[in-house]
Amino acid sequence: NAGVTQTPKFRILKIGQSMTLQCAQDMNHNYMYWYRQDPGMGLKLIYYSVGAGITDKGEVPNGYNVSRSTTEDFPLRLELAAPSQTSVYFCASSYVGGGDEQFFGPGTRLTVL
Amino acid sequence: GENVEQHPSTLSVQEGDSAVIKCTYSDSASNYFPWYKQELGKRPQLIIDIRSNVGEKKDQRIAVTLNKTAKHFSLHITETQPEDSAVYFCAASIGDMRFGAGTRLTVKP
Numbered sequence: 001n002a003g004v005t006q007t008p009k010f011r012i013l014k015i016g017q018s019m020t021l022q023c024a025q026d027m028n029h030n031y032m033y034w035y036r037q038d039p040g041m042g043l044k045l046i047y048y049s050v051g052a053g054i055t056d057k058g059e060v061p062n063g064y065n066v067s068r069s070t071t072e073d074f075p076l077r078l079e080l081a082a083p084s085q086t087s088v089y090f091c092a093s094s095y096v097g098g099g100d101e102q103f104f105g106p107g108t109r110l111t112v113l
Numbered sequence: 114g115e116n117v118e119q120h121p122s123t124l125s126v127q128e129g130d131s132a133v134i135k136c137t138y139s140d141s142a143s144n145y146f147p148w149y150k151q152e153l154g155k156r157p158q159l160i161i162d163i164r165s166n167v168g169e170k171k172d173q174r175i176a177v178t179l180n181k182t183a184k185h186f187s188l189h190i191t192e193t194q195p196e197d198s199a200v201y202f203c204a205a206s207i208g209d210m211r212f213g214a215g216t217r218l219t220v221k222p
Contacts, residue, residue, distance in 0.1 A: 033210075042119075042202055042212035043157070058209055059114070090156060098208050099145030099164055104156040 001026050004105035006091050012111045013081040021076040021108050023091030031094045032074040033058075033102065034066065036087040043090065049074055050097060081112045115140040117205050119213025126193050127221050134216045136203035137185040143205040146179060146186045151200045151215075160201075161188070193220045 007022045025032065030051050035043040045058030049068040063085060065077040074093075078085060088109050092102040116139040126132050138146075144165040149157035163170045163177045163186065170177050174193075179186040190197055198220045203213040 040215075042117075042214045045209055045211070048209055059211075098206050101147065101159045101162065102210065104158070106156050 003027065004091055004093055004103050006089075006105035006108050008108060009106070010109045012113060013078075014113060015081060015083065017081050018077070018079050019081070019110075021078070021089055021091075021110075023074045023076065023105060024072050025074075025091075025093040025103070026072065027093060027095070027103065028071065029093035029095050029103075030071070031097045031100075031102075032068065033092040033094075034064070034074070034076045035090045035092065036060065036085075037090060037107075038087050046076065046089075048097075078110075083112050086110060086112045115143055115205055115207060115211040117203060117211045117213045119203050119216055121216060122214065123217045123219075125219045125221065128193060128195060130193055132188075132190045132193050132197070132218055132220075134188045134201055134203070134218070135185060136187070136205075136213050137183075138205040138211075139184070140205070140207055141181075141184060142207045145206040146177070147204050147206075147210075148175075148177060148188050149202045149204065149212075151202065153199075157202060190218075193218075195220050195222050 004025045033048045034046040047066040049055045091105040094100040094102045119136045147162035151157045176189040200215045
């Protein structure tokens with residue numbers, strides 16, 4: 001199993017550009033999550049999904065959108081990138097929500113200039 | 114929503130000493146409390162977790178304690194080794210997970 005994979009590893013965007021961060025898991029997990037981690041800080045939940053076709057906002061959803069058309073994939077869309085979105089983005093998955101271990105992807109380091 | 118506070122933000126110990134990291138949470142409905150270790154440039158990885166129906170859990174040199182009444186939980190690492198140096202995050206969950214800000218642990222050889 002590859003676990004949770006993310007692409008790209010690194011990306012530099014100009015202000016106002018858009019991009020999609022890709023996330024996939026091959027563990028047949030129902031729950032998937034997107035977090036951002038600012039330097040020296042903890043993880044903040046952006047969006048999560050409890051299954052294909054179902055998504056919900058986390059703590060910091062503004063400026064982002066998600067979709068979940070399959071169990072395996074959970075892309076994160078940034079529209080009109082801003083410097084405040086410079087961060088490391090982690091995707092995670094778990095079999096059930098709440099009281100279950102979350103498995104993290106390797107992260108995408110995004111810089112907006 | 115849930116709010117998790119973690120202390121200290123940095124901790125430096127000598128190899129072989131113990132390290133303790135403490136977290137408090139705000140929502141009494143939280144029922145799952147994991148601890149993650151994150152090495153520099155790497156992804157967070159679960160090292161131990163505890164559920165609200167348990168007061169203490171131990172795995173070799175690592176233990177976690179939970180006080181539901183006071184709404185705090187702690188990570189204890191005994192006989193620390195240089196490879197324990199990393200950032201440790203606590204979290205609390207009643208559905209979605211809320212993380213503490215992290216503790217940077219340095220173990221000096």
